[in-house]
Amino acid sequence: MRKIYVIGIGAGDPGHLTLQAVKALNKADAFFILDKGEEKADLTRLRQDILDAHATDRPYRLVRAADPERDRRAPEYSPAVDDWRRRRADLYEEFIARELGEDECGAFLVWGDPSLYDSTLGVLEEVLERGSVAFDHEVVPGISSVSALLARHRTGLNRVASPVQITTGRRLAEGWPGEVDDVVVMLDARQAFTRHLDRELFIYWGAYVGTKDEILVSGRLAEVSDRIEELRAEARARKGWIMDTYLLRRG
Template sequence: MRHIFLIGIGAGDPDHLTLQAVKALARTDVFFILDKNEERQDLIRLRRQLLTEHGRPGHRVIEVADAERDRATPAYTAAVDDWRTRRADLVERLVAEHLGPEETGAFLVWGDPSLYDSVIAVIDEVLARGGATFGYEVVPGISSVSALAARHRTTLTRVGRPLQITTGRRLAEGFPEQVDDVVVMLDGRAAFTGIDPEGLEIFYGAYLGTPDEILVSGPLAETAPRIRALRDEARERKGWIMDTYLLRRSGS
C-alpha cells in the first residue's frame, strides 16, 4: 500500500529536525511541496537544504501552487472550510498522479503538524472520499511555541495554572478569562497592541530558529511599541512575518 508521512520540520533551524523526522525523510520516494504565491524564498531554500542533506538518493520533488484562501471575507470559518476542500482536491490529484502503488510520499510541515496546520484534516478528507487509498503517519516536529519558550529560557506552564493557546483573531476580543498564561499564534495584526497591558508580560519571537530571529521580552506596556516597530520593519524588509508570543500575568 502507498504510504504518506506528514513530517514536522521545526520552526526554521535545520537542527530542529528530530531523529524520527530524519528517518522519515530518508524513507520517502516523493516529496509534495505546496507553495504559496507569497512563499518566502529563504524558507524554500531551507526546505531544499533539508531534502539534499537527508533525502534518499533518487527521491523526487513535486512542487505545485497551493490553493488560495480568501483572507478578506468576514466568514472566516466558511473560508477555511472551502480552502481545505480545494486543498484536498489538490492532494488527491497529486497522490493519484505521482505516487506509485508501493511508494512513500511526504508533506513537509513547518513546526508541528498538529498545531494550527490543516494538513491532517486535508488528508482525512481525501481518505473519506474513498477515491485514494493509502496509509499515513504523523511525525511530530518542534513547534514555534516550544522554540519560543526555549529561546527565552522560560516554561510555558506554571505550577497549578492552565495554559491557553489561541490566535491573534481571538486575542483581539480581549485577554482570556480564568487563565494567566496565553500563547498567541497566527497574529497578522499585532493584537497585543490593542489589549489592556496592565499586569502583563510578553515573551515575543519572530523568525524563530533563523538568522533573522527577533526576541523581545518584558512588561507589555513598555515593550509593545518596540515590538511593533521591529515587527513592521522586518515585515517591510522581508515581505512576510512569522511570529509567536507568550503573554503572562505577572505576580499572580
C-alpha cells in the first residue's frame, strides 16, 4: 500500500518543524511540489531549505508540476474553487499513480498546519473517492501562521472564558461575525479591516511571519490602519505577493 504524509512545515521558519515532522520527512521516497511560478519562487526555495536541513537519512526524489491557477475573475467564488480543486486532484492522482511504487512513501509539505485553510486534505479525499489509486495517508500537524503571529506579538488567541473566531477577509468584508470580540482573519486580499475603523478594535497584524521578510504592526486599528495599508502595498510591490494574518480584538 502506498503511503502519503501530509506534513505541516510551519509558517516559514525552518525552525518551526516538529520532531514528528522531521521523522516523517525521513520516511519519504518522493516529495510532491506544486510550483507557483517565478513570482513565488522563494516559497519553493524555503521548502528546499527545509529538505536540505532535515531530510538527510535517505535519498529522495522531487516531483514538480505547475500549480493550476484559480480563475479569480469568475463571478461566483465557490464554483471557481471547486474547479481549481478538481484540477489539483487530477495532478495529485497522477503524482501518486505514476511516481510512487506500491510500497513507497510520498509527502506533501504544507505551509502552516494542514487542518487550517489548506486544501491538501480535501483534495486527497477527492482522489480516494475516485477509486483509481489506493493509498493510506497520515497528517503531521504544524505551527500555523496564527500561532506564529500570536507568538511574535506575545499575546494569546483568546481571553478568559471568551470564544474566538477564525475567518477569511471575504467573510469579514460582509460584516463583523456573530457575538465574538476576538476575530482572527486569514486570506484577506481585500484589506477588510478598513471596513471596521468605527469599532473600538485593537489589531495584531503580521505578514510573511516566520521569514526574513517578516513585518509586524500592532495598535489601535483606527491609528495604524493607514500604516498597514502602506506596508502591504510596499511589500507586495517588492515581492509580487503577500500573505498576512491578523487578530482583531474588541474591548
